[in-house]
Amino acid sequence: MKKKKKGLIIGGVLLVAFIVSGCIFLPGLLGKKVSHAENERQINTVTLEKMDLTESVSATGTIEAASSDTVSADVQNVTVKDVLVSVGDTVTKGQKLVSFDKSELKEALAEAKEDYSDTVSQTSSELSQAYQQLSEARSTYYSEKKKLEKKVKEAKAALKKAKKAAKSGNSNINATTPDTLSDTSITINTNMSSGTMSVSEAEAALEQAKENLESTNKQNQKSITQAQQQVTQAQTNNKKQLRQGKRSVQDAKKTLESASMTATMDGTVTALGVSDGDSYNGGDAVQISDLSSLQVTTTISEYDINKVEKGQRVVILTDATGDEEIEGEITYVALTMGDTTLSGSQSQSGSDISSGMSGSSSSSSGSGYEVIITLKNANEKLRSGMTAKCSIITKEASDVFAVPYDAIHTSSDNKDVIYVKDSSGNRSEVEVTKGMESDYYVEVSGEALSEGMSVIIPSDEVSTDSSKSDDSSDGGFGFMMGGGDMPGGGFPGGGSNGGPPSGGFPGGSN
Numbered sequence: 001m002k003k004k005k006k007g008l009i010i011g012g013v014l015l016v017a018f019i020v021s022g023c024i025f026l027p028g029l030l031g032k033k034v035s036h037a038e039n040e041r042q043i044n045t046v047t048l049e050k051m052d053l054t055e056s057v058s059a060t061g062t063i064e065a066a067s068s069d070t071v072s073a074d075v076q077n078v079t080v081k082d083v084l085v086s087v088g089d090t091v092t093k094g095q096k097l098v099s100f101d102k103s104e105l106k107e108a109l110a111e112a113k114e115d116y117s118d119t120v121s122q123t124s125s126e127l128s129q130a131y132q133q134l135s136e137a138r139s140t141y142y143s144e145k146k147k148l149e150k151k152v153k154e155a156k157a158a159l160k161k162a163k164k165a166a167k168s169g170n171s172n173i174n175a176t177t178p179d180t181l182s183d184t185s186i187t188i189n190t191n192m193s194s195g196t197m198s199v200s201e202a203e204a205a206l207e208q209a210k211e212n213l214e215s216t217n218k219q220n221q222k223s224i225t226q227a228q229q230q231v232t233q234a235q236t237n238n239k240k241q242l243r244q245g246k247r248s249v250q251d252a253k254k255t256l257e258s259a260s261m262t263a264t265m266d267g268t269v270t271a272l273g274v275s276d277g278d279s280y281n282g283g284d285a286v287q288i289s290d291l292s293s294l295q296v297t298t299t300i301s302e303y304d305i306n307k308v309e310k311g312q313r314v315v316i317l318t319d320a321t322g323d324e325e326i327e328g329e330i331t332y333v334a335l336t337m338g339d340t341t342l343s344g345s346q347s348q349s350g351s352d353i354s355s356g357m358s359g360s361s362s363s364s365s366g367s368g369y370e371v372i373i374t375l376k377n378a379n380e381k382l383r384s385g386m387t388a389k390c391s392i393i394t395k396e397a398s399d400v401f402a403v404p405y406d407a408i409h410t411s412s413d414n415k416d417v418i419y420v421k422d423s424s425g426n427r428s429e430v431e432v433t434k435g436m437e438s439d440y441y442v443e444v445s446g447e448a449l450s451e452g453m454s455v456i457i458p459s460d461e462v463s464t465d466s467s468k469s470d471d472s473s474d475g476g477f478g479f480m481m482g483g484g485d486m487p488g489g490g491f492p493g494g495g496s497n498g499g500p501p502s503g504g505f506p507g508g509s510n
Helices: 002-040 103-168 179-183 199-258 466-471 476-480
Strands: 044-047 050-065 068-071 078-083 096-100 260-262 267-272 286-289 294-300 313-317 326-337 369-375 387-404 416-421 427-431 433-437 441-445 454-457
Touching: 050 369, 050 433, 050 441, 068 267, 103 199, 294 326, 294 387, 313 369, 369 387, 387 433, 387 454
Parallel strands: none
Antiparallel strands: 044 454, 050 294, 050 387, 068 286, 078 096, 096 260, 267 286, 294 369, 313 326, 313 387, 326 369, 387 441, 416 427, 416 454, 433 441
């Protein structure tokens, strides 16, 4: 019994000793473990320095000549005699490009002139005949009118004699029958001696004379009207046929003069559509482009088009020029979506780069708004048809402090702040004002900012240097409860040692 009691006492003493030892050594052990976890996450920093920020819209387009033209001739079925230029030749305005076989065109002009001469003769003859018919109709009218008016006068005289004879009752008075009666179909019955007529017979003769005058005048006036119409018609036909003949001569002359092609501008021949001996039937034959002045045609999506405007600076990159940045400027922005050129018209446009500049990309398909970018300087490496990557600069800020997006936090009093670390490893909070933003950087300003500061940025990278955790001795339960170097438990939402939230940024340094 004594041995058993003694064993219980010794066990109790050992248990108490173990608990005391645990209270002494466990915090240290736990502290080292926590300190190791704390140092597994790296504290990345970037050096605060001034830089140039840009905000841009990216697009891809095609390099083209700023001005070009296609040359054609207004002729049909004409043989190409000689093509005087080749692709790549430099030409000047007015220079002859293509010549044609003009023999048939000269014959056509000669025939047109001959036909016109025949037309002049024919129409002149027709008009002369019409005038002659009109003159004859008028002459007939006046001569017959005069003759019939004389007969009416004679009939009136005969009637007067007949009335006088009837009044005197002298049936032997000689009332000679007028010549008018010989021209009528009226049969006069008389009991008088030969050569005399009654009053009624004289009245009938006068009436017949008047009717003859009236009807003949009407018929002759109708003939005059018809002759006048024929003159008018002949005059109309004359003008029409002469006009047509003259136009045929002019067209033949124009065709003959058009049977050649000359350059409409200074430039370089970039395409040919004819060869020697071809039968030319119109259409584009030679294309000339001014390759000394290039532009880029692109399209911008409806999401970005409101950011783009005429006069904005553009940076252009091509495979042919490598990393060399080519300057451009927007010279045209379409008001409507899709193709803005009408059939038959010439048009060029352009667009440019990307690479490290902010902004959203746009398609060069026909679904966007056409934009033309003019290149400011000539470049021997550029060729029409090359693909150009363009960055349209919509905003710029030069020589300003900028930090990555993830380096900016919101303090407890809702202010924008960054956290910086000095050479001794001490961290502090600096209030900033945000400015222009790009894809990766934000402009910051503030009285406390100075070039060279080490700005802490979040990182998910884990340190492989175990000596850092081994050297730590100020963690323990205090860190786990929210302690550390920064008052209040470090950065809001921060990682170990009060570091910034995880997320990381390419290019950060320890």
